[in-house]
Amino acid sequence: MDTTTAPPTDAPPPPPVFDKGAPKAKKQLGDRIFLGLSRGSGITLLVIMAAIAAFLTYRAMLAISKDETNFLTTFEWNPQGEPVSFGIAVLAFGTVVSSIIAMVIAVPIAIGIALFISHFAPRRLAAPIAYLVDLLAAVPSIIYGLWGAVFLVPYLDGLNKWLDEYFAWTYIFDKTNEGVARNLFTVGILLAIMILPIITNVIREVFLQSPKMIEEAALALGATRWEVIRMAVIPFGRSGIISASMLGLGRALGETMAVAVVLSPSFLLSFHILDAGGGTFAQNIAAKFNEANGFGRDALIASGLVLFIITLLVNGAARAIIARRKEYSGANA
Amino acid sequence: MAKRIDVSGLTAFYGTHRAIDDISMTVEPRSVTAFIGPSGCGKSTFLRTLNRMHEVTPGGRVEGKVLLDDENLYGANVDPVAVRRTVGMVFQRPNPFPTMSIFDNVAAGLKLNGKYRKNELANVVEKSLKGANLWNEVKDRLNKPGSGLSGGQQQRLCIARAIAVEPDVLLMDEPCSALDPISTLAIEDLIGELKERFTIVIVTHNMQQAARVSDRTAFFNLSAVGQPGKLIEIDETERIFANPSVQATEDYISGRFG
Ligand SMILES: Nc1ncnc2c1ncn2[C@@H]1O[C@H](COP(=O)(O)OP(=O)(O)OP(=O)(O)O)[C@@H](O)[C@H]1O
Ligand SMILES: [Mg+2]
Numbered sequence: 187m188d189t190t191t192a193p194p195t196d197a198p199p200p201p202p203v204f205d206k207g208a209p210k211a212k213k214q215l216g217d218r219i220f221l222g223l224s225r226g227s228g229i230t231l232l233v234i235m236a237a238i239a240a241f242l243t244y245r246a247m248l249a250i251s252k253d254e255t256n257f258l259t260t261f262e263w264n265p266q267g268e269p270v271s272f273g274i275a276v277l278a279f280g281t282v283v284s285s286i287i288a289m290v291i292a293v294p295i296a297i298g299i300a301l302f303i304s305h306f307a308p309r310r311l312a313a314p315i316a317y318l319v320d321l322l323a324a325v326p327s328i329i330y331g332l333w334g335a336v337f338l339v340p341y342l343d344g345l346n347k348w349l350d351e352y353f354a355w356t357y358i359f360d361k362t363n364e365g366v367a368r369n370l371f372t373v374g375i376l377l378a379i380m381i382l383p384i385i386t387n388v389i390r391e392v393f394l395q396s397p398k399m400i401e402e403a404a405l406a407l408g409a410t411r412w413e414v415i416r417m418a419v420i421p422f423g424r425s426g427i428i429s430a431s432m433l434g435l436g437r438a439l440g441e442t443m444a445v446a447v448v449l450s451p452s453f454l455l456s457f458h459i460l461d462a463g464g465g466t467f468a469q470n471i472a473a474k475f476n477e478a479n480g481f482g483r484d485a486l487i488a489s490g491l492v493l494f495i496i497t498l499l500v501n502g503a504a505r506a507i508i509a510r511r512k513e514y515s516g517a518n519a
Numbered sequence: 520m521a522k523r524i525d526v527s528g529l530t531a532f533y534g535t536h537r538a539i540d541d542i543s544m545t546v547e548p549r550s551v552t553a554f555i556g557p558s559g560c561g562k563s564t565f566l567r568t569l570n571r572m573h574e575v576t577p578g579g580r581v582e583g584k585v586l587l588d589d590e591n592l593y594g595a596n597v598d599p600v601a602v603r604r605t606v607g608m609v610f611q612r613p614n615p616f617p618t619m620s621i622f623d624n625v626a627a628g629l630k631l632n633g634k635y636r637k638n639e640l641a642n643v644v645e646k647s648l649k650g651a652n653l654w655n656e657v658k659d660r661l662n663k664p665g666s667g668l669s670g671g672q673q674q675r676l677c678i679a680r681a682i683a684v685e686p687d688v689l690l691m692d693e694p695c696s697a698l699d700p701i702s703t704l705a706i707e708d709l710i711g712e713l714k715e716r717f718t719i720v721i722v723t724h725n726m727q728q729a730a731r732v733s734d735r736t737a738f739f740n741l742s743a744v745g746q747p748g749k750l751i752e753i754d755e756t757e758r759i760f761a762n763p764s765v766q767a768t769e770d771y772i773s774g775r776f777g
Contacts, residue, residue, distance in 0.1 A: 399614040405575055407628040407680070408604030417627065421618035 287374025323383035331447030365462030381434035392426030529583035556739030561748030607686035613673035615665035671702025
């Protein structure tokens, strides 16, 4: 017994002031159940995560320990061959480069659309546009893949030739092999379209919350509409823009079907993004998993683990950026 | 440079709602004019028509004329952005840019104007912060965010930001209503100093404040809720408080209604 509690007395306890009878007790029970549920699901989630991580790591280590070439730098995927040789260099490169292309295209467009919906469009235009963007998100990724392969690839052939002709000096637009536009550039464009809705929606919400008071401060100083955006809206939404981009990047890094349909996979690593070929983690796994034997699957799991680590690193970096700007975030305004 | 404001026949709407009706008055340069009146009578609305901030509100519309010296702010070829650069405003709640440092907050207006040199900027910022009686409190942390200051300091930062661009007129909408008595006094003193250089219009619910800081006082009223607010009278502050010419003014000041 705790010594600081009040000494027991014989007097009857004072009538409870806040006790309103049954409804109150019921609510407390509800609270308890809710607490138990949320705590339970939290713990379950952690256990599941740990189990998945342990399983993946174990299988991946089995595979990597038998790899006779360097897992990180090898340009081929031959886990069932003789010698056993597989590596993620091309996959990591393809994944990262196609995602970067997607981000470079999608983020500015998303910011633009979000700004238009939140600050420029008249109300009767804003809602339909927001709805259209939502609609983009509802299209299944295999449909994007088919559309990409059937429409985008032939359509982009011309653009590729044009870029190659006039912008070969940029190095990245120099096309060095023959072949249609089933390359990282096309994949990047397709991914950009696919991640546009999620990025736009998150950024739009952030922009809609930008404080009127601060916008008026800028206006009253004689800021034009665009300057208000620059002074009050975008800085306020910066961490939201970063989070939104990371969400999109996460999707782009892990996208499977659309990439698998569009890319003509090959173990080619080329900084010329118009060169046909290349591969990504998810695409490689999707393409090889069914034919792989047990060991081949372990090898694929190892590559999946690397993708997971890359995603974690990206998220960590985003959090670090957001935290560093916290003081200026406007959260304490 | 302080300018005279000459308002004639000014009416402002929110959509179809007529918020203020047919207001005419003159505000002398280098003076402080206080707006008083019950809540909802359109003081803020009227104030915001003086720098064309009213039309920023969706549905906001203005009829009538506001002459600044001899130029009509609502003339056909007048750019509202240019108006707001010469008529500064301080809001009820302090609203420094939370994403900017103290220095950048004060420099924000100058950077908008684009007419500054780098070394000049530091001078103007120092001068404005001194003008707002804030320099000594913040000179060691100019690179810290403005939102880290106390409410009273933030409000003086907003005043510094407004005077940094050397406006012709400074509009203040209940600038002290969110502040403690000490910060309020600091800002009232500041208003006394600023009127040497600017034409100042201040909205306040605090009668003593109106009596302390203003040279002239305008009393606004509305006949009923939903009716447009009207200017009842404007006169020397001493007269308004000692023997106003309208009974309603006396009732309001002595606390008999509103
Ligand atoms: N954004 C708005 N939309 C529609 N009507 C508004 C808006 N702002 C104010 N009004 C209306 O305009 C009238 C005048 O409001 P205003 O804010 O100018 O009053 P005020 O005198 O400043 O009041 P207070 O002393 O409470 O600040 C009120 O009837 C108010 O309901
Ligand atoms: Mg008001």
